[in-house]
Amino acid sequence: MKLPWMSRTDRRAWKSARTIEDLGELMARWLEGTIQSRPGYAARYGPEDETTALVPSLAALCRAGAITTGSQPGLTGPGANGGWWTQRAWVDLVVTDRALLDRLVAIVTAGGMLVRVHDHHRGAARSTDDPIVATTCDGKPTMAVGSRMRGVDLALEWEGLHRSLVAQVTHGWQVSVVAPQAGSAGNWPLWDLLDEVSGLRDPAEDDWGTFDVPDPGECRLCGAPIYHPGPYCSSACRTADEGDPADDVVPR
Known part of the structure; x- marks a missing residue:
């Protein structure tokens, strides 16, 4: 049985983080399974099984300074309820560096991805973009991503961090990147583009071309x-x- 609280060792690790680089490294380690728990997630649980194939891409983004807080692969197929489910591949990120934000948005937008950005800096204008439907069952929407989170919810998501780091991540940019197509057809472009952002993939070395x-x-x-x-x-x-x-x- 898993204990319903974070271990003392993990609590100390998260509390000791002071920079976005520190936070990104810890999030990458949680994704890779060397840390049991993370703030804002069930204690002593790692990523869902469907995330396993995405871990290298997500960990690389975290270490590059784009902290991932949620994601799913693109899938289509029957669900446990007998309905037909479709998922768009997507990822939610926290970015605090303007140059990295501009690079991220430029790359994924040029690649045809759907993007939502919410600026949580004090005094920033609020985005009016609607959330994007990411999951459907029998054609009916069941989940959307890209909505603006309230400041109090952002703080709860990072409960356990030093207050100076909480201030950094809750007053940055909240970014959602969503594949335009549902199913596996959206996986290839989304994760390759994000790997380009993180530096995990160099597009200059690709020799497979595209399917355009x-x-x-x-x-x-x-x-x-x-x-x-x-x-x-x-x-x-x-x-x-x-x-x-x-x-x-x-x-x-």
């Missing part, structure tokens, strides 16, 4: 050869693969 102009016989959405047995990148990809026997095509 597919070759004959390739899915326009994910680049996979048409008439293959799956998995499909989305329901649209599956639909595109139906209705043609293609007897002379060997499945992969």
Whole structure:
């Protein structure tokens, strides 16, 4: 049985943090499993199983100064309730450095991602952008991201940090980045773009190109050869693969 409180060692580690660099390192370590607990999350629990594949990208963002506070991969499929669920890939971040914020927004916007930024500096104008629906069940919205959090809620999320660090993270920019497409089709561009922001990926070293102009016989959405047995990148990809026997095509 897991104890419902943070260990003394973890409490001391979070309380000792003074800078965004300190906070980013601790958040990265929690994502990687070397710290059991983090502020604003159930004590002695790590990330959800669906986050496992995202940990390298999220940890790199944290160490670069863009502190991740929530995320999900893009998925589509049946849920436990029997409904059809769709998820857009997304990530919520706290950024306190203006140059990093500008770089982040420029890269993900150029890559076609949806972005919401809320400036919590004292006296800053409030954003009027609506939240973005991130999850649906049978076409009905079940979760949205990108809404503005109240200052009191931001402080509660970081309870246990030194007050000077709480002041830094609660008076920065709260950023949400969301893939425009639901399902796995949104994973590739979102996480690659975020890896570029963190420095985990150098786009100059990429040699795979893009799927903007597919070759004959390739899915326009994910680049996979048409008439293959799956998995499909989305329901649209599956639909595109139906209705043609293609007897002379060997499945992969």
